[in-house]
Amino acid sequence: MDIFVQQIINGLVLGSIYALVALGYTMVYGIMGLINFAHGEVVMIGAMVAITVIKLLADSGLPGVVIVLIGLFAAAVACMAVGFTIERVAYRPLRKAPKLAPLITAIGVSIVLQNVAMLVWGRNYHSFPPILPTSQHEILGATITSLQVAIVLIAALTMAGLMLLVHRTRLGRAMRATSENPAIAQLMGVDIDRIISLTFVIGSALAALAGLMVSANYSIAHYYMGFILGLKAFTAAVLGGIGNLAGAMLGGILLGLIESLGAGYIGDLTGGFLGSHYQDVFAFFVLICVLVFRPSGLVGEKVAERA
Amino acid sequence: MSIRPLLEARAIAKYFGGVKALHDVSLTIAEGEIYGLIGPNGAGKTTFFNVLTGLYRPDGGELIFAGDKLQASAPHKAARRGIARTFQNIRLFGNMSAMENVMVGRHVRTRAGVLGAVLHNRKTVAEEAAIRRRAEELLHYVDIADRADDLAKHLSYGDQRRLEIARALATDPKLLALDEPAAGMNGAETGELRLLIEGIRKDGVTVLLIEHDVKLVMGLCDHVAVLDYGQKICEDVPAVVQKDPRVIEAYLGGELA
Amino acid sequence: MNAPTRPIFFDALRRNKSTAIAATVALGIVLAALPFLIGSHLGNSWLRILDFALLYIMLALGLNIVVGFAGLLDLGYIAFYAVGAYLYALLASPHFGLHLPVWLIIPAGAALSGIFGVLLGAPTLRLRGDYLAIVTLGFGEIVRIFLNNLNAPINITNGPQGISGIDPIRLGGVTLAKPIDFLGITVPSLHAYYYLFLALALLIVFITIRLENSRIGRAWVAIREDEIAAKACGIDTRNIKLLAFAMGASFGGVAGGLFAGFQAFVSPESFSLMESVMVLCMVVLGGMGNIPGVILGGVLLTLLPEIFRHGAGPVQQAIFGKVLLDPEALRMLLFGLALIVVMLYRPAGLWPSTTRRREFRGDAA
Numbered sequence: 001m002d003i004f005v006q007q008i009i010n011g012l013v014l015g016s017i018y019a020l021v022a023l024g025y026t027m028v029y030g031i032m033g034l035i036n037f038a039h040g041e042v043v044m045i046g047a048m049v050a051i052t053v054i055k056l057l058a059d060s061g062l063p064g065v066v067i068v069l070i071g072l073f074a075a076a077v078a079c080m081a082v083g084f085t086i087e088r089v090a091y092r093p094l095r096k097a098p099k100l101a102p103l104i105t106a107i108g109v110s111i112v113l114q115n116v117a118m119l120v121w122g123r124n125y126h127s128f129p130p131i132l133p134t135s136q137h138e139i140l141g142a143t144i145t146s147l148q149v150a151i152v153l154i155a156a157l158t159m160a161g162l163m164l165l166v167h168r169t170r171l172g173r174a175m176r177a178t179s180e181n182p183a184i185a186q187l188m189g190v191d192i193d194r195i196i197s198l199t200f201v202i203g204s205a206l207a208a209l210a211g212l213m214v215s216a217n218y219s220i221a222h223y224y225m226g227f228i229l230g231l232k233a234f235t236a237a238v239l240g241g242i243g244n245l246a247g248a249m250l251g252g253i254l255l256g257l258i259e260s261l262g263a264g265y266i267g268d269l270t271g272g273f274l275g276s277h278y279q280d281v282f283a284f285f286v287l288i289c290v291l292v293f294r295p296s297g298l299v300g301e302k303v304a305e306r307a
Numbered sequence: 308m309s310i311r312p313l314l315e316a317r318a319i320a321k322y323f324g325g326v327k328a329l330h331d332v333s334l335t336i337a338e339g340e341i342y343g344l345i346g347p348n349g350a351g352k353t354t355f356f357n358v359l360t361g362l363y364r365p366d367g368g369e370l371i372f373a374g375d376k377l378q379a380s381a382p383h384k385a386a387r388r389g390i391a392r393t394f395q396n397i398r399l400f401g402n403m404s405a406m407e408n409v410m411v412g413r414h415v416r417t418r419a420g421v422l423g424a425v426l427h428n429r430k431t432v433a434e435e436a437a438i439r440r441r442a443e444e445l446l447h448y449v450d451i452a453d454r455a456d457d458l459a460k461h462l463s464y465g466d467q468r469r470l471e472i473a474r475a476l477a478t479d480p481k482l483l484a485l486d487e488p489a490a491g492m493n494g495a496e497t498g499e500l501r502l503l504i505e506g507i508r509k510d511g512v513t514v515l516l517i518e519h520d521v522k523l524v525m526g527l528c529d530h531v532a533v534l535d536y537g538q539k540i541c542e543d544v545p546a547v548v549q550k551d552p553r554v555i556e557a558y559l560g561g562e563l564a
Numbered sequence: 565m566n567a568p569t570r571p572i573f574f575d576a577l578r579r580n581k582s583t584a585i586a587a588t589v590a591l592g593i594v595l596a597a598l599p600f601l602i603g604s605h606l607g608n609s610w611l612r613i614l615d616f617a618l619l620y621i622m623l624a625l626g627l628n629i630v631v632g633f634a635g636l637l638d639l640g641y642i643a644f645y646a647v648g649a650y651l652y653a654l655l656a657s658p659h660f661g662l663h664l665p666v667w668l669i670i671p672a673g674a675a676l677s678g679i680f681g682v683l684l685g686a687p688t689l690r691l692r693g694d695y696l697a698i699v700t701l702g703f704g705e706i707v708r709i710f711l712n713n714l715n716a717p718i719n720i721t722n723g724p725q726g727i728s729g730i731d732p733i734r735l736g737g738v739t740l741a742k743p744i745d746f747l748g749i750t751v752p753s754l755h756a757y758y759y760l761f762l763a764l765a766l767l768i769v770f771i772t773i774r775l776e777n778s779r780i781g782r783a784w785v786a787i788r789e790d791e792i793a794a795k796a797c798g799i800d801t802r803n804i805k806l807l808a809f810a811m812g813a814s815f816g817g818v819a820g821g822l823f824a825g826f827q828a829f830v831s832p833e834s835f836s837l838m839e840s841v842m843v844l845c846m847v848v849l850g851g852m853g854n855i856p857g858v859i860l861g862g863v864l865l866t867l868l869p870e871i872f873r874h875g876a877g878p879v880q881q882a883i884f885g886k887v888l889l890d891p892e893a894l895r896m897l898l899f900g901l902a903l904i905v906v907m908l909y910r911p912a913g914l915w916p917s918t919t920r921r922r923e924f925r926g927d928a929a
Contacts, residue, residue, distance in 0.1 A: 035697075090904055097911035100637070100848045105907045107841055111900030118893035231705075231837070238698055281709050284702030291699050292687045360796060386798030394796075400789035403782070411786045415798025417779050421807065424778030425771050431778075438779070478798050 006142035007264040008257065013148045013217060015256020016155035020210040021233030022240070022248040023162065024203030030179040030243035031199050032095075037106035038086055040230015041113035042079050042204050046211025047221040048117055050075035051126050064131035068212070075208040082113070083204025084197055092193070110227075117223035128219040151213050158209060159249050162202070166245060175199060179243070228280075232259075235287045241297025250299060258282055313338040313373060313482055313513050314359075320367035321354055327537045328354040332368070334532050334542055336482070341504065341514045343528035343545075345521065347557060350534040352517045353395055356486055359515075360392045361385040373481060386415050391480035393471040395487045395517075401460035405451060405470050408459050409442035412477025445473040449503060465496045472503065476512070483507060484515040489523055501527055521558075525549060533557065595762060599755040611754040613870050615826065618761035619819045621862035624846040625768050625855070626815025631844065632853035633781060634808035635788025637697040639840055640684070640704025644813040646711060646835035647680050648673035648820025650721065653830045656731040659722060666733050670821040677817025678810040685809035689802060704840050711832040726831025733760065733825035741828075757826055764822065768815055772855055775811070784808055785853075849906055851913030860915050872898045 021043055028036040054071040062070075090105040135146045166172035177185040178195045186192050214229065215221040232255065240251025262282040290297065314336040321329040329351045336342045344352050357363040359370060364380040371377070378384055391412075400408050417438060423431035446452040449469040454462055459470060468488055475483055485504070489497045501523060508514055518524045524531060525545040532542040535557040541548055548554055602610050627641045651673045655664045688699045715723030732741030732753075740756040751759075775781045783804045786794040795801055824830050842865060850861020872895030880887045880894075906914065 090908075093908055094911055097907075098852075100631075100852065101907050101911040104845055104848050105904045107845065108900045108903030108907070111896055111903070115893040115897035115900065119889050119897070123890075231701075234698070235702070238695070277713050278709065281706055284706050287702050288688075288699050291691055291695055295691055295695055362792065362795075382792075382795035383798050383800045386796060392796055394793065398790050398793035398796075400786050400793065402789055403785055407782060407785075411782050411794070411799070412797050414779055414783055414786075419779050421775065421780060421811065424780055425774045427774065435778070474797065 003264055004261075005140045007260045009139070009142055009144050009148065011257035011260035012253065013151050013256070014260060015236075015253035016152050017210050017213050017217070017229075017252075018233050018236045018256050019159065019249045019252025020155055020206045020213070021229060022237040022252045023159070023245060024207050025230075025234050025237040026240070026242055026245060026248040027175075027199050027203050029237070030245075031175065031182075031196055032091070034091065034102050035106065035234070036086075036091075036200075036203075037103065037230075038090075038109040038113060039203065039207060040226035040228075040233065041110050041117075042082055042086075042207040042226070043211040043214070043229055043233075044117060044221075044223065044226030045082055045113060046075040046079045046204075046208035047215040047225065048121050048126065048211075048223070049078040050208070050212040051128055051215050051221045052121070054131065055126075055129055058129040058131055064133060067131055068216070072209065072212050075212055076205045079204040079208035079211070080201045083200040083207070087197055087200040092196075114223060114226070121223055123223065126215075126221045128215050128221070130219075132216065147216060151217060154209070155213070158206065162206070163245065165202075171195075171198065232283055235283050238297060239287060239290050241299040244297065244299050247297055247299035251297070254298075255283055255286070258286055311338045312336065312371075314515075315371040316355075316359070316368065317371065318368035319355065319358055319365050319370070321351075321358055321363055321537075322366050329358065329365075330537045332534070332537070332539050334539060336513060336515060337530075338481075338513055339508065339511065340529040341508050341516060341527055343524040343531040344515065344517045344534065345519075345524055345531060346534035350557075351537040352534055353486060354537075355534070356392060356484055356517065359385070359484060360390055383415070386478050386480075389479070389481035390484065391475035391478045391482070392484040393468070393475055393486055393488060395490065397464075397467050397471055399459040399467055399471060399474070401458065403459060404456050405446060405459055405462060405466075406439075406442055406455040408470055409445050409473050409477045410438050412445075412474040413438040413441060415478050442473075442477065445476055446470075448476070448506075449473040450499075464491060468492070468500070469503070472507075476507070480512060482513045482515060484517075486517050487519060488516070489518055489520045497523060599758045603752070603755065608754060610870075611758065613866060615754060615757050615761055617863050617866040618758070618765045619823055619826075620843065620846060620866045621765050621859050622761075622768050622815055622819040622822075623843045624850070624858045624862040625765075625772050626812040626819070627843050628812075628847050628853065628855070628858045629772065629775070629784070629815070630808050630812040631847055632858065633776065633784040633788065634805055635784075636689075636805060636808065637700075638809075638812070639697045639701035639837070639844065640707070641700070641812070641816060641843055642835045642837075642840040643684075643704040643707040644677040644680060644816030645820040645823065645839070646707055646832075647677045647813075648817030649824040649830045649834070650711065650727075650820075651676055651817075652821040652824035653727040653730050654720075656825070657727055658729050659727045663731055666735065666821075666825065670818055673817040673821040674814040675817075677820070678814040681809040681811075681813025682806050684813075685806045689805045689809075701837065701840070704835075704837060708832050708835050708837075711835065721832075724832060726829060726833070728829045730824050730828045730830065732828060733757070733822070735760070740825075761822060761826075764818065768818070769855060769859070776855070780804070780807065845903060849903065849913055851915040851917060854913070854915055854917035857913055857915030857917065861913070864914075868902060869895055869899050872896075 021039065024039045024042070025036060028034060028039070050071040053074040054067055057067045057070060060067070086109050090109050091102050094102045094105060132147060136143050137146070166175060174185065174190045174195050177188065177190055178192050182192050214225070233252065236251035236255040237248045238251070239255055240247025240249070259279055259282050263279040266278055312335045316332060316334050319329050319332045320327070332351070332355060344355065346352055354363065358365045361377070361380055361382040361384060369376055372388055372390065377388065400411060403411070417434050419431040419434055443452065443455070446455050449472055451462070451466050451469050451473070454466060459467065462470060472485070472488070488504075489500055492500060497520060504514055504516070504527060516524065516528060528545055530542065531545050531548045533540050533548060533551075533554050540553045540557060541551045543551070599611055599614065602614055623641070623645060626644070627638060630636050630638045630641070652669050654660055655662050655669050684700065684703050688696060691699060711721045712724050714721040721727070732739050734740070738744055740760065741753050743753060744751045744756055783794065783799045786797065786799060787801050787804060791801055846861035846865045847858050848861075849865065850859070851857025873891065876891035876894040876898075877887050880889065880891070
């Protein structure tokens with residue numbers, strides 16, 4: 001039983017991070033109908049910048065939480081700048097091009113970011129300095145660290161804030177209108193170029209937060225980390241119903257739970273034939289099942305079929 | 308004129324949620340005639356087309372075509388049985404030439420598989436030549452042979468309508484279903500279209516026509532059915548339909564006068 | 565009458581028979597002499613790259629059937645390459661002690677990959693566009709993960725270590741792994757592989773051209789252009805799409821088998837998502853749906869990273885006197901930039917088919 005609870009906790013933490021990243025994918029897809037293939041790399045940039053700044057300040061004598069907040073701020077600024085630039089350079093000129101063209105530039109951007117990171121930070125793993133106060137708590141026979149609690153809470157608060165932004169503000173209304181029909185939104189006086197830029201910037205800020213969380217949770221960051229994380233988060237977005245914010249969150253949490261429970265129990269389920277290293281198969285297997293049986297995703301009602 | 312029925316629709320029903328798009332629609336189209344289907348916007352004409360051509364599965368009723376039941380929800384099988392159609396909002400293969408569009412229409416009447424295509428055996432070569440010949444004939448038939456090598460999407464609106472008809476005819480249909488072929492055409496173009504449809508009938512193809520241009524329908528069709536709110540309110544020769552009070556009411560009296 | 569999808573180049577050849585013969589002969593001489601030219605001037609590493617370029621051309625042509633002709637976005641294509649490669653590795657290596665002949669394994673690899681293509685296609689073809697892309701991506705990753713982990717409890721794939729000591733390709737009792745004496749000329753191994761790969765690549769080009777100009781090829785393009793209209797024309801879209809998947813996959817299977825025999829080693833690492841992406845880039849960057857364009861894409865994207873690899877270190881050395889930046893990262897960085905720049909300036913690819921080029925002019929007007 002305690003393993004079960006432990007895996008649920010791990011799944012929730014992992015899922016919160018997936019959800020934050022998935023939001024970035026889903027917002028861009030919702031507005032432009034484009035898979036921002038490079039989003040995972042933005043998360044990686046966030047993690048690397050945060051860890052670099054935090055390392056620099058680790059011996060400054062400031063309290064750990066303050067250092068982390070400064071790291072987060074730096075990461076957010078860097079990611080927002082990167083996100084903004086990606087959209088301007090690689091996507092905006094191709095809005096009317098054949099659909100596969102922006103996908104290829106997205107792949108190009110992804111390769112560029114990865115290798116810039118490799119040039120700047122090298123091939124080595126960077127470890128997260130142990131500056132945060134940690135305490136462990138027992139719940140139902142499982143342990144949860146204060147960091148894990150913080151990750152889940154902050155992710156939840158951030159997502160709540162995003163929902164408020166999208167559903168309660170003028171900006172949010174413009175975003176929803178653009179996603180519904182860009183041409184009409186433009187006629188109604190929405191500056192869609194600005195909205196799209198802002199969407200990228202907001203998604204990138206979320207990515208920076210997610211990057212910090214990943215590196216803090218696993219105490220590690222690496223130039224190659226964005227790829228598989230991005231893939232998983234995209235899976236989560238599709239799982240929930242791409243283009244749908246609530247769906248991305250639900251999909252993220254679900255995927256986290258499925259992965260960690262799957263990894264914990266696959267051995268028992270298959271009589272030891274398959275081991276926990278099949279963890280990654282789960283993500284894709286679930287994804288394929290969802291798409292085949294419910295192509296619009298769990299929450300998505302509007303099928304993303306754009307002309 | 309033959310009185311053998313080519314198509315019999317028996318109590319066709321189609322619902323979208325709570326909306327009765329078609330309700331208990333029965334009609335009979337005789338072989339060799341031009342049959343008109345009219346009605347106000349949203350009356351269910353295109354829905355009937357989609358059921359007939361297998362795009363929608365009906366929620367009730369059945370279709371008997373040339374003596375046999377039509378299998379629901381299998382557009383390619385409807386085409387094989389001999390039902391061809393055009394679309395209200397023209398659906399051509401935009402990045403293929405006019406010629407190739409018509410050649411695609413021959414797909415259902417030809418057989419070459421991967422092996423034949425790769426090996427170019429005598430049968431395939433002959434078949435391919437026949438496809439090309441037939442496509443050229445049909446482009447001449449609808450009078451756009453000079454545009455054969457142009458991309459479909461670069462043709463003028465009227466030519467696109469003609470091309471769509473040629474592509475439909477390429478499937479060797481027994482029944483050609485035209486969904487508002489005169490929409491957006493001027494008087495002269497409509498006149499040419501009328502000649503084309505009459506020619507098609509003369510060549511032995513039964514025509515089912517959805518049309519808003521009431522003058523065209525009344526002048527061209529042997530029988531006309533009127534749909535209103537998903538139900539058939541009248542079916543007869545044009546002269547009778549024109550005077551039917553229910554029809555006049557459905558059209559608010561204006562258009563038919 | 566020429567179908568307009570046919571590239572202008574071929575049209576010109578067809579119009580003038582003597583030009584056509586001269587061009588074919590010239591091309592034949594160049595292709596035949598190429599390995600000797602490259603071998604003597606640039607060395608063996610470039611010969612290997614040349615051999616790989618031919619493998620990638622086969623892959624790109626296979627994927628082009630699915631993406632370029634039928635318009636189905638497949639991001640897991642490399643899985644079929646993996647199937648062909650592992651089939652060869654399992655049936656002709658000390659791993660199971662089997663040493664079956666090439667003429668049996670390669671067709672078997674094509675067939676098995678084709679079956680995998682149908683297996684992938686059957687449940688997913690209802691999906692469109694991006695969704696299909698993601699499912700195929702997931703499929704590719706699942707195949708790779710299984711290759712990585714099917715070493716326990718029964719060792720089938722030998723896990724991440726991969727399978728080594730794979731039999732080289734043998735034709736008529738002659739192994740291509742050693743220099744061959746042919747009519748008094750000694751043909752080195754890399755040259756022999758080049759000629760074999762070239763022959764198969766030409767065969768695949770031939771098959772693709774024939775298919776493109778057939779009833780089947782037109783049906784593929786019709787589905788890409790408008791699926792509903794294609795159905796109304798009597799095309800059984802499901803079967804025709806499955807056929808595209810199977811054909812594309814079988815080309816991948818052939819290339820995979822050749823790869824295994826050539827490398828004498830396979831491991832899951834060779835079949836990552838990045839490889840699928842690479843092949844897709846070849847197709848799109850070269851010119852989707854246009855055979856010469858796709859070939860160009862295959863050649864360029866094989867050569868570019870290698871040119872950057874060979875240039876990245878020495879050029880820095882020459883300019884700065886030392887290597888400042890990691891050459892491996894630098895070459896991939898340049899490669900990524902090249903992808904972006906080409907797409908920004910040629911969104912339809914470097915060599916689009918005449919149809920698509922016309923489409924662009926039309927849109928600009």
